[in-house]
Amino acid sequence: MNTELIYLNVREAWERIIACIANRGASNAFNPPASSDQISSLESTLGMSLPHSLIAFLKCQNGCKDYSDQLIVGIPFFSTAEIEEEWSCNCEANEESESVSGDTKLSNLWWHKQCVPLAGSDGDCVCIDSKSNCIYSHNHGMGGLSGPSFPSLVEWLAGLADRIESGQGEIVDGKLTAEHW
Numbered sequence: 439m440n441t442e443l444i445y446l447n448v449r450e451a452w453e454r455i456i457a458c459i460a461n462r463g464a465s466n467a468f469n470p471p472a473s474s475d476q477i478s479s480l481e482s483t484l485g486m487s488l489p490h491s492l493i494a495f496l497k498c499q500n501g502c503k504d505y506s507d508q509l510i511v512g513i514p515f516f517s518t519a520e521i522e523e524e525w526s527c528n529c530e531a532n533e534e535s536e537s538v539s540g541d542t543k544l545s546n547l548w549w550h551k552q553c554v555p556l557a558g559s560d561g562d563c564v565c566i567d568s569k570s571n572c573i574y575s576h577n578h579g580m581g582g583l584s585g586p587s588f589p590s591l592v593e594w595l596a597g598l599a600d601r602i603e604s605g606q607g608e609i610v611d612g613k614l615t616a617e618h619w
Contacts, residue, residue: 441490444592448494451595458602469517472500476518483522484554489571491591492554515557524555524563528576544574548582556591566591 477496481488488496501517516524532549544550544567553565553574561578572586573594588594 444490445494445497447592448491448595449498451592451599452495452498454599455595455602458599467502468499468515469501471498472496472518476500480518480522484525484551484568486552486568488554489566489568489591491571492556492566495556495591495595514559516555516563521555524558525551525553528553528555532582544583545585546583549576550583553583564594 477488477493496518499515501520502514528549529551532547544553552568553576554568555563555565555576556573557564558576563576565574565576565583566572567574567586570586571590573588573591574583574585575587576583588597
């Protein structure tokens with residue numbers, strides 16, 4: 439998929455999510471889009487180029503305003519600063535995050551530095567593999583990485599939009615709640 443199409447698909451999915459949530463009575467709890475400088479700084483700190491889909495997503499929003507004001511309970515989207523912090527903590531906690539050798543799969547590891555956290559709480563997160571663009575789950579206390587759960591961030595966001603449009607979750611105190619997203 440070319441870069442322009444990725445940006446359009448991410449924006450479309452995000453606009454569907456925001457429209458559905460607004461139509462269901464929840465408030466917008468997101469920071470303004472990340473700046474090019476914030477994205478460049480994140481890439482520098484992580485030592486890698488971010489996937490185009492993640493850049494497009496950060497240009498839609500730069501995380502939740504704060505965890506108590508998250509729009510979708512259970513998925514506090516990270517800002518560029520929070521991505522950096524979560525990534526650094528996971529890399530420091532996992533001494534084997536430096537390389538994947540042979541046919542080792544990410545789902546067999548606790549963490550790997552090529553994974554970039556997108557959203558989460560309490561050490562658990564949804565992340566994107568910077569090489570394959572697949573979406574993985576990271577469960578801090580239950581063995582680490584699992585997945586891939588989606589082949590791309592575009593498909594994960596579109597799936598989230600589909601679930602919200604179909605009426606899954608309920609609005610409580612201005613926030614969309616659900617067991618699993």
